[in-house]
Amino acid sequence: MRTPAQNAELALLLEVAGTPKPGNVDRHRDFDDLRFExxxxxxVGASEGLRAAEGGGGVGDAFETAVAGMADQRGGNTxxxxxxxxxxxxxxxxxxxxxxxxxxxxxxxxxxxxxxGFYRAFDHVDVFVDDPPADAxxxxxxxGSDAIPAVEERGLTLSDLMELSAPEDDNAVEWTTGFPxxxxxxxxxxxxxxxxxxxxxxxFLAQLAEHPDSxxxxxxxxxxxxxxxSRAAALLDxxxxxxxVDAFGDDLVERGVNPGTTADIVAAGTxxxxxxxxxxx
Amino acid sequence: MRTPAQNAELALLLEVAGTPKPGNVDRHRDFDDLRFExxxxxxVGASEGLRAAEGGGGVGDAFETAVAGMADQRGGNTxxxxxxxxxxxxxxxxxxxxxxxxxxxxxxxxxxxxxxGFYRAFDHVDVFVDDPPADAxxxxxxxGSDAIPAVEERGLTLSDLMELSAPEDDNAVEWTTGFPxxxxxxxxxxxxxxxxxxxxxxxFLAQLAEHPDSxxxxxxxxxxxxxxxSRAAALLDxxxxxxxVDAFGDDLVERGVNPGTTADIVAAGTxxxxxxxxxxx
Numbered sequence: 027m028r029t030p031a032q033n034a035e036l037a038l039l040l041e042v043a044g045t046p047k048p049g050n051v052d053r054h055r056d057f058d059d060l061r062f063e064x065x066x067x068x069x070v071g072a073s074e075g076l077r078a079a080e081g082g083g084g085v086g087d088a089f090e091t092a093v094a095g096m097a098d099q100r101g102g103n104t105x106x107x108x109x110x111x112x113x114x115x116x117x118x119x120x121x122x123x124x125x126x127x128x129x130x131x132x133x134x135x136x137x138x139x140x141x142x143g144f145y146r147a148f149d150h151v152d153v154f155v156d157d158p159p160a161d162a163x164x165x166x167x168x169x170g171s172d173a174i175p176a177v178e179e180r181g182l183t184l185s186d187l188m189e190l191s192a193p194e195d196d197n198a199v200e201w202t203t204g205f206p207x208x209x210x211x212x213x214x215x216x217x218x219x220x221x222x223x224x225x226x227x228x229x230f231l232a233q234l235a236e237h238p239d240s241x242x243x244x245x246x247x248x249x250x251x252x253x254x255x256s257r258a259a260a261l262l263d264x265x266x267x268x269x270x271v272d273a274f275g276d277d278l279v280e281r282g283v284n285p286g287t288t289a290d291i292v293a294a295g296t297x298x299x300x301x302x303x304x305x306x307x
Numbered sequence: 308m309r310t311p312a313q314n315a316e317l318a319l320l321l322e323v324a325g326t327p328k329p330g331n332v333d334r335h336r337d338f339d340d341l342r343f344e345x346x347x348x349x350x351v352g353a354s355e356g357l358r359a360a361e362g363g364g365g366v367g368d369a370f371e372t373a374v375a376g377m378a379d380q381r382g383g384n385t386x387x388x389x390x391x392x393x394x395x396x397x398x399x400x401x402x403x404x405x406x407x408x409x410x411x412x413x414x415x416x417x418x419x420x421x422x423x424g425f426y427r428a429f430d431h432v433d434v435f436v437d438d439p440p441a442d443a444x445x446x447x448x449x450x451g452s453d454a455i456p457a458v459e460e461r462g463l464t465l466s467d468l469m470e471l472s473a474p475e476d477d478n479a480v481e482w483t484t485g486f487p488x489x490x491x492x493x494x495x496x497x498x499x500x501x502x503x504x505x506x507x508x509x510x511f512l513a514q515l516a517e518h519p520d521s522x523x524x525x526x527x528x529x530x531x532x533x534x535x536x537s538r539a540a541a542l543l544d545x546x547x548x549x550x551x552v553d554a555f556g557d558d559l560v561e562r563g564v565n566p567g568t569t570a571d572i573v574a575a576g577t578x579x580x581x582x583x584x585x586x587x588x
Contacts, residue, residue: 027379028348028351028352028376028379032351032352032354035351036347036348036351039320039347039351040344040347043343043344043347053334053343054335056502061502062324062334062504063321063324063502063503063504063588064588066317066320066321066324066588067309067317067588070309070313070316070317070320071309071313073313073354095309098308098309099588100587100588221342221344222344223343223344306380306381307344307345307347307348307380307381
């Protein structure tokens with residue numbers, strides 16, 4: 027019987043094993059400098075922070091520990107966004123409260139100290155972050171722990187920070203709305219048929235079609251995110267041959283378009299499905 | 308900085324990611340009922356037992372815990388043999404003694420209680436085991452924990468059991484001779500070039516060529532094991548094209564020939580290389 031922390035780690039591994047996931051590293055695709063094995067090492071390295079969350083440790087500290095461990099490989103940022111979702115979910119699971127209400131309660135209880143932990147996590151790895159609003163330069167996440175005095179002065183909790191990020195970041199939207207897409211992915215992975223990694227790949231394409239990826243929007247603009255969603259939807263509607271999905275993936279990789287937020291939410295949903303025994307490997 | 312238990316888990320993941328490894332599940336090959344994701348879940352499930360070994364827990368108990376966790380997936384036996392090698396190595400690493408002498412000392416210190424833990428491990432998963440010698444029917448590993456009274460009556464330690472198994476099982480040979488192939492694999496993985504999973508696949512083929520696989524010999528006879536070794540050697544000598552290695556793998560899978568002992572030793576050697584920082588992912 028796996029613990030919540032073990033199920034979270036397994037969810038990270040199953041997510042990267044699911045293929046094809048157009049635009050992402052997966053069982054059958056490496057990028058030049060970011061390879062499958064970096065995700066394996068990232069998942070293993072995150073385990074200590076995930077256990078801290080399971081044991082009731084502060085969400086910010088647990089997240090920082092998970093990210094520091096994740097970063098102990100040469101690929102760079104592998105699972106920062108997925109861990110941002112998993113840490114409160116694992117914390118809720120550790121309290122036998124892995125429901126939208128349970129994780130909302132974890133989010134509501136976050137503190138300014140948790141916000142500081144979140145900023146310290148940026149010291150361990152380079153993460154793509156957009157420019158902050160004009161009046162929030164002192165909160166720029168790229169400042170890492172240097173931003174903590176401003177966070178403390180403003181009295182912002184981690185939940186407050188996610189409210190500020192939600193307009194641009196669908197992981198933050200999960201945080202502030204009870205993780206609706208995460209729980210929906212859990213249902214879709216549970217309802218699927220065949221091997222779990224195949225169900226994960228199906229859930230990824232469905233999510234990509236339904237919600238323009240917010241990382242793609244930040245990096246390439248909203249029009250590109252919409253285009254990617256439309257093409258994903260067409261592949262769903264047509265029951266497209268595997269070659270068409272692969273060609274879509276080739277094109278995204280060539281253009282440097284990486285729907286990373288979608289992958290994060292699919293990993294989080296896979297955790298929920300594993301933890302609730304809705305799916306068995 | 309990963310702990311010894313984390314490096315052992317990562318070694319299991321990297322081993323199954325290494326491809327091609329003819330006759331085994333790998334990043335690019337599943338069997339019908341034994342798939343890549345079963346190895347991912349097996350590695351994650353083994354982590355508690357690996358942490359017990361790292362913390363100085365009894366080798367037999369740690370092994371049983373690791374195997375019980377590994378078995379919490381539907382593929383059956385994924386990493387029993389690899390864990391039999393990893394547990395004493397992780398224990399030695401936890402004592403800052405990851406050398407042939409250090410692990411020989413762990414082996415020499417095993418007790419009758421460790422032997423009992425080894426037998427209990429067989430209660431958790433079906434493992435292929437050959438018929439025991441005529442005078443050792445009561446020690447048949449297929450009896451699982453039912454064999455413990457006989458083990459206790461004979462006063463056999465886990466090291467004694469490995470001496471008895473060594474004529475038929477190259478993992479037992481590692482146990483009784485200071486893990487020579489394990490440390491050789493670590494050197495070869497460290498000396499390789501390119502991504503770590505590729506080095507692992509290279510080490511696998513070289514080991515398969517040099518040492519007829521003892522699981523293949525037990526399941527199919529020594530002649531088949533020798534034939535497999537010769538064909539592996541020919542592929543090494545010729546710098547064969549990828550297609551020839553794949554065809555070799557297809558043939559082995561079709562015949563149900565699974566060089567599992569070679570994979571076990573390669574996983575153990577990968578752990579040593581990671582733990583000694585001789586290779587970085």
